[in-house]
Structure formats: structure tokens, C-alpha cells
Amino acid sequence: MxxxxxxxxxxxxxxxxxxxxxxxxxxxxxxxxxxxxxxxxxxxxxxxxxxxxxxxxxxxxxxxxxxxxxxxxxxxxxxxxxxxxxxxxxxxxxxxxxxxxxxxxxxxxxxxxxxxxxxxxxxxxxxxxxxGDLETVLPSKLELDLCQNCETCDASAACPNDAITPGIEINLLKCKGCGACQTACQFGAVTDGRLINIHxxxxxxxxxxxxxxxxxxxxxxxxxxxxxxxx
Ligand SMILES: Cc1cc2nc3c(=O)[nH]c(=O)nc-3n(C[C@H](O)[C@H](O)[C@H](O)COP(=O)(O)O)c2cc1C
The missing domain is CATH 3.40.50.1950 (Flavin prenyltransferase-like)
Structure with missing residues (x-):
């Protein structure tokens, strides 16, 4: 077909x-x-x-x-x-x-x-x-409550697309979802695939x-x- x-x-x-x-x-x-x-x-x-x-x-x-x-x-x-x-x-x-x-x-x-x-x-x-509500999945996200505002942000340094503004957010229009930031951050401040409820x-x-x-x-x-x- x-x-x-x-x-x-x-x-x-x-x-x-x-x-x-x-x-x-x-x-x-x-x-x-x-x-x-x-x-x-x-x-x-x-x-x-x-x-x-x-x-x-x-x-x-x-x-x-x-x-x-x-x-x-x-x-x-x-x-x-x-x-x-x-x-x-x-x-x-x-x-x-x-x-x-x-x-x-x-x-x-x-x-x-x-x-x-x-x-x-x-x-x-x-x-x-x-x-009703629906559980759905987020792309990569910088979790500000876990972010330690390190002097050098390993997640940002690891990003091949310069998508991370340390301590602020991931620019999703630059992010290619490679996950390098997630691996690089020792504090687990980058999540990928977090579930949220939307109405x-x-x-x-x-x-x-x-x-x-x-x-x-x-x-x-x-x-x-x-x-x-x-x-
Ligand atoms: C990360 C992300 C996830 C999105 N997920 C949804 C979704 O699940 N359902 C939805 O209706 N819109 C979602 N949107 C919003 C749509 O992309 C947006 O309304 C867009 O204008 C739709 O255009 P299209 O219908 O021409 O593809 C999402 C946007 C982003 C940035």
C-alpha cells in the first residue's frame, strides 16, 4: 500500500x-x-x-x-x-x-x-x-528546584546545540532531545519524559x-x- x-x-x-x-x-x-x-x-x-x-x-x-x-x-x-x-x-x-x-x-x-x-x-x-485530565509526557526540562546553579553548568557545556541557559531554562527550539544534558548534570536537574496532567x-x-x-x-x-x- x-x-x-x-x-x-x-x-x-x-x-x-x-x-x-x-x-x-x-x-x-x-x-x-x-x-x-x-x-x-x-x-x-x-x-x-x-x-x-x-x-x-x-x-x-x-x-x-x-x-x-x-x-x-x-x-x-x-x-x-x-x-x-x-x-x-x-x-x-x-x-x-x-x-x-x-x-x-x-x-x-x-x-x-x-x-x-x-x-x-x-x-x-x-x-x-x-x-477530564490526561497524563502526558514532557520533553527535556530544566528542573529549577533541583538546579544547584553551579559556577560551570555541566548540562549546558554538554549541549551540542547551545540550548541551555544555566539556571533558567532549555530553549526547546534549539533542543534536539539528545539527552546529553541529562547525563551530564550530576544533580539530576534535567529530566526527559516527565509525566504531567493536562486538562x-x-x-x-x-x-x-x-x-x-x-x-x-x-x-x-x-x-x-x-x-x-x-x-
Ligand atoms: C513540547 C510541546 C508539546 C505539545 N504537545 C501538544 C499536544 O500533545 N497536543 C496539542 O494539541 N498541542 C500540543 N502542543 C502545541 C502545538 O504544537 C501547537 O498548538 C501547534 O500550533 C500545533 O500546530 P499543528 O496543529 O499545525 O501541528 C505542544 C507544543 C509543545 C512545544
Whole structure:
């Protein structure tokens, strides 16, 4: 099968999505589409290179939002029968909100719109599914209560991307999630993958519920639900 897989800027379900993407890429031709935020967040969680390594060759491409300009010409492929399937996982509340309101102004929302016009079956895995709190995972974080404000910050010195301002924060737009800072700090002041609770907003849950009503779109609860469809 020839599949297009979109990744938006969600940390939640990101590792789980990449795990399934890696498996699928072994058996199918997969083009990966990254929203601008999707690219940034993949880098923050140290997953960008694993995704990039899956691509190379015809229909095994890595398509970046930044390379597509305003009209997203590659999404015309969805009207031309190039892909059998479009998967978007994970899908941010932002992207869901746009899809259910018919807005197409990013690489991923354009892909979904064009897939609808080209009758390409679309599977969407939203991050915001149910009301209440959700446990989710953070990228690298400088824990100020553990930071000893050392004269020379070993974590900052170890960072190949100059992403750490000692005693203040990690600049996530520079961080590539390599984990060198975590190993370097003897006080454990850098965490990677700390779990936090976030509250699901009613508006986001309402938008997800509207997604079920869109013809051509199937909503899945978790990336592993793709296994029964694709393997
Ligand atoms: C580290 C990090 C993690 C994020 N995780 C989520 C998330 O799990 N769900 C979500 O809806 N937005 C999340 N965001 C916010 C989105 O990236 C942001 O709303 C972005 O504008 C979404 O753009 P997109 O929908 O075009 O990808 C996260 C942002 C950062 C910096």
C-alpha cells in the first residue's frame, strides 16, 4: 500500500505514533508529512532523525511544511490517486479544530481536505478524546528546584546545540532531545519524559466529536489501533 502519514505538533502519543510508523514503513511505501509544529516537536522529543531515516526514494519522502509554501502543491497528489490512505497521528487540538471547520491552511489540514476531495480514506488519531485530565509526557526540562546553579553548568557545556541557559531554562527550539544534558548534570536537574496532567478543554472535545461525522474520516483512539487495519 502507498500511505501518507501526517504528524502534527503533539507530544502526546508521539512516541507511540512513531513506533507504529516505523513498523508500517517496513511493509508499505510511506510518505511522511510534518506540520511546522510537527517538525519542531519531533526534534524536541529526539524523534526527528528516526522519522527522517525511514524516508528516501520515491513515495518514501519527508515533506516539510516549510518547503511547501502557501498553496501546498504536494497535496494535489491526493486528488490524483497517488495514495491509498492518509493517516494523521498524533493530531493536535489545533489541527482537529481546523479540520472540523473546513479550514485548510497547513500542510496537514490541506492533506486532509484534498484526501476528502480525492476519496482517499483518512484515519485520524486525535490527542484530545475525552473530557477530564490526561497524563502526558514532557520533553527535556530544566528542573529549577533541583538546579544547584553551579559556577560551570555541566548540562549546558554538554549541549551540542547551545540550548541551555544555566539556571533558567532549555530553549526547546534549539533542543534536539539528545539527552546529553541529562547525563551530564550530576544533580539530576534535567529530566526527559516527565509525566504531567493536562486538562482537556470542552471546545477541543466537542471538535473531536464533530470529526466522527465527517464522511471519509475514521477516528481511532490510539496508533496501535492501526495494526488491525495495516498488518
Ligand atoms: C513540547 C510541546 C508539546 C505539545 N504537545 C501538544 C499536544 O500533545 N497536543 C496539542 O494539541 N498541542 C500540543 N502542543 C502545541 C502545538 O504544537 C501547537 O498548538 C501547534 O500550533 C500545533 O500546530 P499543528 O496543529 O499545525 O501541528 C505542544 C507544543 C509543545 C512545544
Amino acid at each position: 502507498r500511505i501518507a502519514w501526517g504528524i502534527t505538533g503533539a507530544g502526546h502519543l508521539l512516541q507511540e505514533s512513531v513506533n507504529i510508523l516505523i513498523k508500517i514503513s517496513k511493509e508499505h511505501e510511506v510518505t511522511v508529512l510534518l506540520s511546522g509544529a510537527g517538525e519542531e516537536v519531533l526534534k524536541m522529543y529526539g524523534l526527528f532523525e528516526s522519522v527522517k531515516n525511514l524516508t528516501g526514494g520515491k513515495y518514501r519522502e519527508l515533506i516539510l511544511e516549510d518547503d511547501q509554501r502557501a498553496s501546498f502543491p504536494m497535496t494535489g497528489r491526493f486528488s490524483l490517486g497517488t495514495y491509498d490512505l492518509l493517516i494523521v497521528s498524533p493530531t493536535t487540538s489545533n489541527t482537529i479544530g481546523k479540520i472540523v471547520n473546513g479550514i485548510a491552511d497547513t500542510l496537514i489540514t490541506n492533506a486532509v481536505a484534498q484526501a476528502g476531495k480525492g476519496h482517499v480514506e483518512t484515519f485520524i488519531i486525535p490527542v484530545d478524546l475525552e473530557s 482537556m478543554r470542552d471546545i477541543d472535545i466537542q471538535n473531536t466529536n464533530k470529526l466522527y461525522e465527517i464522511r471519509g474520516i475514521k477516528v481511532l483512539r490510539h496508533p496501535k489501533d492501526l495494526k488491525s487495519i495495516l498488518f
